[in-house]
Structure formats: structure tokens, C-alpha cells
Amino acid sequence: MAERAQESAAPGAATPAPLAVECRGVTRRYAGVVANDQIDLEVREGEVHALVGENGAGKSTLMKMLYGLEHPDEGEIRIRGQVERIDSPRKAIELRIGMVHQHFMLVDNFTVAENVVLGSEPARGGVLDLDQATRRIEEVSRGFGTPLDPRSRVEDLAIGQQQMVEILKLLYRGADILILDEPTAVLVPQEIDELFDNLGRLRDQGKTMIFIAHSLEEVLKIADRITVLRDGKVVGTIDAAEATKEQVAEMMVGRPVLLRRVEGKATPGEPLLQVKGLYVAVGGKERVRDVDLLLRHSEIYGLAGVEGNGQVELVEALVGLRRPDGGSVYLDNDDLTREDVRSRREKGLAYIPEDRHARGMVLQMSLWENSVLGQQEREPFSRRGILFPRAMKKRAAELIERFRVKATSVLAPGYALSGGNQQKLVLAREFAGQPKLLIAAHPTRGLDIGATEFVWRQLVNARDAGLAVLLISSNLDEILALSDRIGVLFDGRLVKEFGGSEATMSELGLYMTGARSGEEPAA
Amino acid sequence: MKTEERPPAAPPPEPDLPPRRLQWAEQLRDLGYRLLAPASSLVFAAVVGTVVILLVQRSVEDLGDVAGAMWSYGVENKDSLAFIFGRATPLILAGLATAVAFKAGLFNIGVEGQYAIGALSAAVAGSQLRAPTLIHLPLTVLAGMAGGLLWALIPALLRVYRGAHEVISTIMMNYVANGVLLYLLSGPLKDLNQPGDVDQLRTEPIQETAQVGRMVGFFNSLGFNFRPSAPLTWFFLFALVAAVVYALTIRRTRFGYELRVLGTNPRAAEPSGIRTNAMFMKAMLLSGAVAGLVGLPEVLGLEGVMKIDYVRGFGFAGIAIALLGRNSGLGIVAAALLFAFLDRSATGIELRTEVPSEVIIILQGVLILSIVVAFELVRRLAARRRLQETHERA
């Protein structure tokens, strides 16, 4: 299955630029899983090279190896023609390689200047020379969009500006190979445009950029060449100018794609969850604005939106982790607005948290104890305050079997499970509580294809049996494949609702990015 | 562009549960890991103790003397056991008080002040109320618990409603307790009809009906040969029962389960419906109530009165004992007995050798530090082993 990179001839047949980065047979395994399998990658100097692939295709692992955060088990990496052992970020910096992480590595209460110079400060005898720092930052940032004030605090900046600080950090250190890990995931459309302008300028200056992305539209807009990864292998490298979205998508998933919904039998029933005029503010900032939501029995409602548009806050308000600042939440005509998590769980709510190993499990406790977390007050696990470990262990064994959790025993601690298996246990537990309403945040993130399929089937079966599911996912495939209805959150507002089979990926994208709003009639 | 047809999922593998026998082996090994840390830190503390003695006295004979004195006083002497049990009584209670809070992830450094106020409250109830033993004694004990609880209430409220870290606030409450005690015992609560010439800062004596007797007769009927005046009260039994109740509560009740979830991963507690603020309050108040018992063996048993120079320091020892005993009921009893043994041998060192008996305090201090380091190292070792095994199976 290891096809060689199908190197397409450079347009105009001019001599291709020399290679900035070259990977030959790079392999990285984790505990039996091959994350990168014999990767061959060539990145030319002065190009924007996009790296695309589905979740788990191995993009991040490859980039971490280039930046010295991971080390290849086999193969070699050449930088500007020289074989290099990149064993730490420090080494990467020496090689003038820089990386902008998806989650920014910034010190919030430092100024822009302090963030940029940290670690390689201009100084005289140990005393900071902040004037010189400011001057050099102004130098490197010259010509980039809106100039940043080196004296402003990073925590006061917009996300796009913070990302610019990250890029300045690299430029300040003289990096000419820039790795950008999903830089657009956190940006609003205008910011994306500005980012692309800036990346274009950097390309003009001769910088090499490796750009990890999900959105094919963006990739085709900014990249010179595209390398597609699938299941840890390189599928091929193509010129962006000649590529079509369909072609890249096919390479990503391995065959012509069809929109395949997972169909169930049930049709939505009586209203179950009714949310009216919900407002949530965090630190004085309105994160959820006037959201109305109706969810019926036997219905999967998919909530789409770019990260940071209020999903987290909405979910927390629905689960009871956060007091809403306005509006009401009813479940089966019970007013839950003022109720806490326990009361809501007693009334039939189940919740799969986004950060499940941190919020869904207690890793130091055993699997059997983790198997009833959130249901500990129910019989037969406890009666009048007394626990019944035997019943808990029995439940644990059932969950492990039903969801094929790879575990040595129910006595093993949570941390003995791999991430994917921890997740399966949490999913199994929440399903087993026989809820009326399941709020599932990114239920298949990090799962392999087989497990994802399995979870989807479980969700649909439970829906058919009467369960209402609020599905939050950054994976639009998932939303489109499962939802009976789809709502789009943008800037805290529910800007659009679709029937599940009406929506298309591109239409969702328009609403998610605010390019179209609910008031206008959908084209 | 969308979801393609997924390959059919693999057939479900056999449920991956090892036979019961294997589970036992696993538990045995876990127990080994658990004992490794206390054992190695005991050895380390002994080494440090040896070095200290050698540094100070510069003679190997002293080492022998110290060991001999520890043996003869800590073990051989016929009253040793009575002393050790008696001394272990408040230590067990203090350890339990600290451990309850620890379990919820709270540091109650205020046991010291809580037991002072608890003892004073009990002394007031014990000396002022008039009732038959069956009513008076339980009321007095409850008064002690109420005093400790009251002193824990303020830090608990400050933590839950004002976000004030309980470490600093409980320590501040210790100092305030000192002031309150001094004020009350030198004025409002002072016994004005004291026998003798020396004017002591103390309460009126506890009524007969609220006093707790010595356990010496019971032990002697089992074949021991303790002095009648040996400092061992029925509170020892009470403390052992408390340790059992504590262990059962932690392992076998929903409260204990929720406490452990909260203490080990507070971020997972709320999403699973645990009312964290209520749990913090309950844990802290329970801790204070148990702390209120610490001073009672002395006040209701050995002395029959609360004096300004009551025995101090059990609160801090309780932290050490909870750490050493890993917050488990059995562990706390064992650690308390060990500390009581060390205290007892300190007397031997004092009387029999040239070495200052305070070497024991150093030993205890070193023990605390080395135990936390040892537990951390063993934990990492065990976790690494686990992960390896999981990967081998995968």
C-alpha cells in the first residue's frame, strides 16, 4: 500500500528549488500503533507546503519530529541537504526551524516584546534591553498587516494577533522553515485572510512553510504543493495549481467519497429539551447569546461551529456546570435552569465531556470505580449511601465487553488504559446509564475508524430506542452523517438550523464562518 | 465530500478479563509497592538519625547506647506498650482528622487549633453540666467535636465562598485559637477554687460523670502487667473503632467514593454530579469534628481538667501520620503506633544516654520528607510497569 510519492513535474519545468526539508523512510511507532510509516516528504525552499489528512493520519507526529518533540524510530531527516538529528526544540531553533502550535505557547501576562524575545533576549550583562527588543520586533514585523504594539499584553490581543506574535517569535529567531499546525482552526474568516496575506509575504521573502490544515478550500488557496497522508503513510504529493478539491478528498479517504448518512429507523418524537433565550457570559464577555433550542425524543441534533464560538459554554450551561445569565432550560417540562449537575443527571441527562480523561475519569482510581462515575447514587451500585463494589465490578466488566475496551482487568487503574480505550469506557458508561438526553462533545475524537463506526452505530441505535442526542463535533463529516437536524453556532448565536439531509458541507461552512447569517434567506 | 463507507468493524474480541487468580497476584504486587515506600523511608530516616548522632557525639558507642535505650524503653519495659497505646490514641485521631480532609484534596493544617478549642469545649461541658454518665459523657464528647467543627467552619466557609486557600487560613486559626485559649483560661473560664498555692490557668475539674477511665485493668486481665497509673484510657479503643469506621466510610460508602473522586481529580467531580462545594464543607467539618476529639484522652481521661499547658503538637504529628499511613485507616494506626514508639524511646534516650532525645524529632521530620519522596518514586515505578504491561498486551 506504500505508493511512492507521485511527484508531479513542476510547472514550467524550471529547475525545482532546492529542498528545505527531506524525510526518507521516517517511521514512528507508539506502543504497537504505527503513527508514521515509512514517510517520504520533500519540501522545497520558498514554498507553502500543505499537509492534509484525516484525524489520526499522522500529520502532527511528523511535524513534532521535525521540531524535535518526537524522535523517529527509523529513517532520516535532512534539513537543507544535511542529515540532522533533531533531538529537542532547541536543536530545531538552531536549524532555523520554527513551529506555531495549534494551542499557542504564549505567556499571557507578558507583553508582545517579552514573549517574542524570551529565551534569546537582547541584554547587556544580564540586564534586559527592551528598547533593542522593541526595535528588532518592529524590524521583523515590518510589512505585516496591522502592526502590533510590542508593549501590549498578549492576553489583551485578539486570537489572530496572538498568532502573529507566535509567528514573530519564529522570525525573531531567524527561522526560515515555519511549521504551522492548523493555524486556521481558531481564526475567524477575516483573520484567515490576513494570515494568508502574511504567509504570502513570507513566501516572497523566501521562507519555507509547512502548513497543516483540514479545510481543502484553504489549502488550495494558499499552498503551492500538497502532501496527503492517510493512516500514517504518504498517499502522494501534488501541485495545488492542478489539484481539485475532489481529487484531494479522494486521496485523503482512499476512494471516491459519497455522502453516506448512517440511517436509523426512528422519527423524532415529543419535545424533550427546551432551551429558551439562553445567555452565558464569561468574564463579562457574552459567549452564548439568546439561544433557542428544541430537542425531541429520538433525535440527534448536531451542533456545528468553529472552535470558540460558544459551544463549550453552551454545553456547560446545559449540563449544569455553569449558571446561565439569562433564559431557561427545560427537560420534559421540568425547569432545570437553576439545577446542578446531579439533579440534571437524576432527571436523565448523560454527558460525555470534551476533555474526557481529565473530566470524565479519575485516572488514579480503578476501572470498576470509574465505571459508575456519575451514576454512583443509583441502585444497584449504592443503596442508602452504602456502595456495592460487586455490582460496580459487574458493570465494569459489562462495559469493557460491550465496547471492547482493551484492559487487563477491572481492578486496573484508569491510567493503565490508552487514550482511545479510556474514551470508550466513558462512552460505554454514559450509554449504560440509560439516559433520556445525551450531550456528547466530540465523541469520536481520537478514535480509529473501526471504533468511530462502532460509536456512530451505538448513537443511532440509542436514538432509535428513544434517546435524544446533542452532538457537538468539529468533524463535520460526523455531524452530517448522524444528525436529524443541524444547528450552527457563530459568535454565540444559533445562526441557522438545517434538516439533517438538507445541509451540505459548504453551506455549513458559510454559516460557521459568519459569511452568511440566519437573517438572509439561504441561497 | 463526506463520509465514505467504513470497513466492517472487527469481530468483538473475547472480553479481556484475566482469571481471578491473576487478580490476586496483581493485588499482592500492589501491596508490595505500597509497603516499599514506607519501608525504604524508614531505613533512610534511620540512616539520617545515625549520621546525626555520629556528627554530634562522634562516637560509635553512643549509637549502641541509643539503640539499646530505644529497645529497652520502647519494647522491653513492661509499661512500654501501655505508653505506646496511650500515646497513639490522640495520634490516631489527629491522623484520621487530617486524612479526611486530604481525601477531599484539602489540607487541614488546623487540627492543632481545632483540638485545642475542642478540648476546651469538652472541658466546659464536662465541668459545668450535671447529668448521669450515660448522658453527660456523650454530651461532653459531642461538645469536643462541636468545638473542633466550629474552628474548622471558618476556613471551610472562607474556602468555599471566598476562595481563600485553607492552608493559610487554618494556620491562622491555630494562632487565633492560642489567643482565645489564653484569654478564656486566664479570665472567664478560669478555675478560681484551685487547691494549692500555684495559680494555674485551667478550667474547673471535669465531673466524675464525664470522665473516661483507664484501660489498664482490661489489658491486665489479658495477662499484661501495666502499672495502674499507665497513661492508657478507653479512648484507645475509641480511636481504633474510629479508624475502622473511617476505613469503611472511605471504601464502602458513596460519601467516601465521592470524597476520593473529588480529592484525586476535582475536575472530574463536577461533571459526574458531585456537589463539590458541599463535599468540601462536609470534609472540612468532619475533619474538624474528629480533630475535636484529639485532646479528650488527656482532658477527660488522664488529667481530668483542661490546662493551658496541655500537650501540644498532635495536630502537626497528625499530618505526618496521615502522610506516612497513606490516608488509610490501617496505615494511620500503624503510623501512629510507630510515632508513639519513637516518642517512648525518646524517654529512654533522655534517661539512658548522652544524646539529646530530640534526635527522635529529627527522625520524625526526616521520615515525613523521605516518605513523600519515596511514595512519589514508587508511584512512578508502578505506573511505568503498568503502562509497559498494557502495551505488551496491546
Place this chain on the structure above:
Amino acid sequence: MPEIFGQLLGVAVIASLIRAFVPLYLATLGALFNERSGIVNIGIDGMMIFGTWFGAWGSLRYGPVAGLLVATLSGTLVALVHAVATVTFRVDQIVSGVAINILALGVPRFLSIVAFGEGQETQSPAVPSLPTINVPELGAISPVVLLTIALGVAAWWVLNRTVLGLRLRSAGENPRAAESLGVRVISMRYAGVLISGAFAGLAGGYLSVELVGQYTEGMNQGRGFIALAALILGNWSAIGVAFSCLLFAWTEALTVYLRVDWINNAFIASLPYIVTLVVLALFSRRVRPPKAVGQAYEAGSPV
């Protein structure tokens, strides 16, 4: 009564305010360094206690200057224990600090017997102090007072104007980001804790060598913990803590004064602790601690 209020700000109170301010401010500056580097140091009280003992001992044997140096050194060495436990072994920082405090309850007593003889376990003989400086109006003042003011300025300067300060602060805010830029987080945290121990030791030394001229058991009276409250009230800023320490020192000066002149009441002695509780209640949620303070950091595993 009005007279009393006049006296509350009088020269006598100001003199005791300065005396109370010095050890508290020194300890708080120390806590500032360890917390800005990301490590909680509850053991600062114990480090001060070691400082009081070693200060007295050093002064007795080699004179007051040596005494203060020995005190500083002793605090630093105890801090090294805390640093090894929390930074290298990543033991719970509060547990380690508590253990150090417990050690500080017993070890000085042992040392007293060894150094000062049987029957001297709770106090040292009188020890020599530094020659005082005469300041008009306020009278004789210890040179350490001036040193303290200089150290306060230096602490601000180091934290805010030097490479060390920037890197140390980054270790307490976002150690992963810092390490990804080549900052040695572990070294920064060691530096923070050791500097803290040095300040605490000096603070203790001032108490025994300068303020009292003798070591007595318990003379530190929990100042290390009040320092932690002063750090919170001062919002982890070098300038802020100067003011918060002034407030606490003023409270303490008041209790000394009130006890002598107004009411002789054991209750008044608790005033600084009650003020601390009130401060915690009022300000704990309004301040911004260093983001990564209290979190263990494992080097070499960014992301």
C-alpha cells in the same frame, strides 16, 4: 480615646512598624521569587525558623555579620531540600512545605541542646547585634533595615528588568512555552526556591540577631504564613507586597502598642492573624496568581 488614635500613627508606632516590617517584607520577597517561578513554598515559615536559630548561633560564635550570613545560608540549604523534593521529584509542593515546617519545630531544639547545652533547648544566650544607626526622630535603627529597603528595590529590578527575572517569571506562568523557547524551567524554579530560602533565612536572622538579640523557640510567630497572605494581598508584584507588608506590619506594631498602653488582653495578640484571615476573605478571588504556580513540571515533554 482621641489621644490613642493620635498615638496609633505616632513615632513609637512607626518605630515598631519598621521593626515588624523588616522580617515580614524579607520573607514576602522570598515568597515572591518562588511563586513567580511556579513553586509554592509553605515551608518559608520553617526556613525563617532555621534562620532565627542559625542567626543566633552564628552571631554568638563569629559575630553578628557572620550570624546574618549563616542565617541566610541555612535558609538557602533548607530551601534546597524543598527544591529537590518539589522540582526534581515533583512531590506535592504543599506536602513538602508542611514537612519542612514540622522539621523546623524539632530540629532547632535538638541543635540548641547540642550547641547551648542541656536546659537551653528553647533559647540561646544573648547574642551580639550589629551597631545601630541613629536616625533623627526614630532613634537607633538596625543597618538591616536599610539593607531590606535595598533588597526590595533589587528584587523589583531583578524580576522586571533582567533576563533572569523574565525567564523566572515565564517558568511560573507557562513553563511549556518557556521550555519551547529554550528556557531551562527546572533551573529557574531551583533559582526561585533558593532565593526564597535565602530571604527567609535572612528574615529569621534579623529576628534573632537584630530585633531580639537572642533565639527563643517560637519567636517567628508564624510570620512566614502572614508573608504568604501579604503576597496574595500584594498581587504577586514586588511593589504591591511592599504596601501589603506595611499594612500587616502596622497591625503587628499596633498589637505591641495596644498591649502595653491600652488593654492588656490576650485577644489583641491575635489581631495580625485575624487581619490575615480578613485579607484572605476579601482578596483571594480578586488577585491573579502566577498561572502555573503549584503545578509540577516535567522537563522535556512540551505539548
